[in-house]
Amino acid sequence: MQSIMDFTKSELEAQIQPKFRVKQLFGWLYNRYAESFEQMQNLPKKMQQQLAEEFIINPLQIAAKQQSKDGSIKYLFKLRDGHSMEAVLLKMRGTEYHEDGSIKHLPRYTVCVSTQVGCKVGCAFCLTAKGGFVRDLTPGEIVAQVIAIKKDNGLEANRKLNIVYMGMGEPLDNLENLIKAIEIFKDPDGPAIAAGRQTVSTSGLGKQIYKLGSKDLGVNLAISLHAVDDELRTKLMPINKAYNIEAVMEAVKAFPINARKRVMFEYLVIKGVNDDLKAAKKLVKLLHGIKAKVNLIYFNAYDESGFQRPEEKDMVNFQEFLLSKGITCTVRESKGLDISAACGQLREQKDEESQ
């Protein structure tokens, strides 16, 4: 049976009449975290029964969670077919300025969600890739990760948070379901997470970047670039054979970006591989003419990777060079490092590992 969370509001409106019932249904699912149709008291009993005969609500269960020293929580979710995948709740310090002049310090939440079980892209530095590809997640399985995490942390439905499609899988390889999930998230009667708070992170599937851009959903784009020449990028990311650096940059230039936003370029810094000033100079050249910001990420070494974490001084030199050229550049804290929740470190847990 399919989850009702797999459907956008307009898809449900095509099946359920009158339309305002769908609005009520969305309210129960995404703002009141209902777990059964019976709970939806303002829906007619008959409709509750019909819905229960046709759909399930929640397509996943929390199977395990692990808290990192920095406050991040990694969730392992079990899907109904027995497969599993992960999402991570990242907490950062945030400040809110109010019209009355008051300032509130509230944690800023970002949920890093998965879009597939496993991944086909096969990046050399990625633990997810090592497990191969299993299947795409449905829209409901993408959306339910955030809803389950909000509920588990007692976050009110209207609590603002950010979503990054940066967990397991290549989101643009599951484009149709990704687009539906984005639409469900941004629905004002549903989770109401504005598109500007959602970032799609891709390994650079050129054709799909154009397709996502043509939908003009208002989401942010992040590109995992990691290398500045094709030879190295192909070694790190075999997808570069299909879409080389030039092809990725062309697709990025065509992507509609909100006037106040920039395209994020993720650059995983690996010791002795792409951490020198020669690479930094090439990167500046590549980004010419693009409203870009760069996020330098410390590579988190793990046993089988064969790569090493960069030296802090090389990271600083790299960052300072970009800043000196007027490029916004941050160094990503390795959040969740101690629980293998950092980028490229999510993978399907085998049952014995998750117990």
Ligand code: SF4
């Ligand atoms: S880094 Fe992302 S795109 Fe590359 S193999 Fe891992 S999950 Fe797939």
